[in-house]
Amino acid sequence: xxxxxxxxxxxxxxxxxxxxxxxxxxxxxxxxxxxxxxxxxxxxxxxxxxxxxxxxxxxxxxxxxxxxxxxxxxxxxxxxxxxxxxxxxxxxxxxxxxxxxxxxxxxxxxxxxxxxxxxxxxxxxxxxxxxxxxxxxxxxxxxxxxxxxxxxxxxxxxxxxxxxxxxxxxxxxxxxxxxxxxxxxxxxxxxxxxxxxxxxxxxxxxxxxxxxxxxxxxxxxxxxxxxxxxxxxxxxxxxxxxxxxxxxxxxxxxxxxxxxxxxxxxxxxxxxxxxxxxxxxxxxxxxxxxxxxxxxxxxxxxxxxxxxxxxxxxxxxxxxxxxxxxxxxxxxxxxxxxxxxxxxxxxxxxxxxxxxxxxxxxxxxxxxxxxxxxxxxxxxxxxxxxxxxxxxxxxxxxxxxxxxxxxxxxxxxxxxxxxxxxxxxxxxxxxxxxxxxxx
Numbered sequence: 001x002x003x004x005x006x007x008x009x010x011x012x013x014x015x016x017x018x019x020x021x022x023x024x025x026x027x028x029x030x031x032x033x034x035x036x037x038x039x040x041x042x043x044x045x046x047x048x049x050x051x052x053x054x055x056x057x058x059x060x061x062x063x064x065x066x067x068x069x070x071x072x073x074x075x076x077x078x079x080x081x082x083x084x085x086x087x088x089x090x091x092x093x094x095x096x097x098x099x100x101x102x103x104x105x106x107x108x109x110x111x112x113x114x115x116x117x118x119x120x121x122x123x124x125x126x127x128x129x130x131x132x133x134x135x136x137x138x139x140x141x142x143x144x145x146x147x148x149x150x151x152x153x154x155x156x157x158x159x160x161x162x163x164x165x166x167x168x169x170x171x172x173x174x175x176x177x178x179x180x181x182x183x184x185x186x187x188x189x190x191x192x193x194x195x196x197x198x199x200x201x202x203x204x205x206x207x208x209x210x211x212x213x214x215x216x217x218x219x220x221x222x223x224x225x226x227x228x229x230x231x232x233x234x235x236x237x238x239x240x241x242x243x244x245x246x247x248x249x250x251x252x253x254x255x256x257x258x259x260x261x262x263x264x265x266x267x268x269x270x271x272x273x274x275x276x277x278x279x280x281x282x283x284x285x286x287x288x289x290x291x292x293x294x295x296x297x298x299x300x301x302x303x304x305x306x307x308x309x310x311x312x313x314x315x316x317x318x319x320x321x322x323x324x325x326x327x328x329x330x331x332x333x334x335x336x337x338x339x340x341x342x343x344x345x346x347x348x349x350x351x352x353x354x355x356x357x358x359x360x361x362x363x364x365x366x367x368x369x370x371x372x373x374x375x376x377x378x379x380x381x382x383x384x385x386x387x388x389x390x391x392x393x394x395x396x397x398x399x400x401x402x403x404x405x406x407x408x409x410x411x412x413x414x415x416x417x418x419x420x421x422x423x424x425x426x427x428x429x430x431x432x433x434x435x436x437x438x439x
Contacts, residue, residue: 087209
């Protein structure tokens, strides 16, 4: 697209609203800072994550969907890059903590210094396996993972508006049943493995990087096979014209619309998204002492919501959640961060002047989006995390549970792609099988 063409189509109204929201968030952040610096930081980190996710079109569900449907692994390889960069950052932080007397969270006694991020070193049991598989199916039919649903919600995607409330509510039974499993003998069938216990911190980083490089190599080989079959689709094929670099950026005033397009409209690469997300997540683990998570905040929101109708939970599984609800949801950093993600995605679309509510689907698909939300809500809490808490914040924190979660979320996603393809869902295209599919 040329500068003149873009300039004619570009509306200034949405960017003005976007900058106004940024200003409002700044003042809210200042108010939060008076209560807690961590709350203000959570808002800033959430806005940054949402903006990055939308600006790069980065998504964890897409990392499986794209390579299965299109045969190209650009997003899959970017995800592996994100894990690798995060592993180096997290490893450095944890090594520092260990040298200064820190202990893993699952071994800590009262008064001990906890090694940052080890709260995500989970027990790998039936909950991890079943929860990951169910979550994988859900994210395919809902059109996005946990972080993706928040981003899509901010972008005005109707499928997220249907998936989100069911996602939130379904975390309650998922959370409760995982607690029940963990209290009983079946919950002890499994393993909790923290790689530095076996390889040391430097060794854990190397082992993680090597494993990711092996997966990267498999991805490249699979791409090559799909190219030879003629079922590979170019990764740039889904770029909108206005997202691409302008054809004549130096024409006219290069510091006017051309510069604005470069700064706020032109799409960033998946690899850029991977590095930036890892940088923000690294800041989170340093500043907050624990890794980025999404769905634990959903359970708190759900418990607060059902409480409005007189439904309360007295089981010990909900003790900490009830304390948060009593203190107020906006006193919780996880809730603030999730709000920030929605706002960041909303701002990204407004600044690009591309926000538009999208509800172009029928009642059958609305039901599938809602069903996907239910699956993700239950699966995420039954597995003790979603694509973020149980995957992105577990593998780089050297927990074996993250690798197990990766395997079974992938199986679930492929099952969802097979079951719901072929017109059964508007968000699940059939797998490309020959060149005619690309016309």
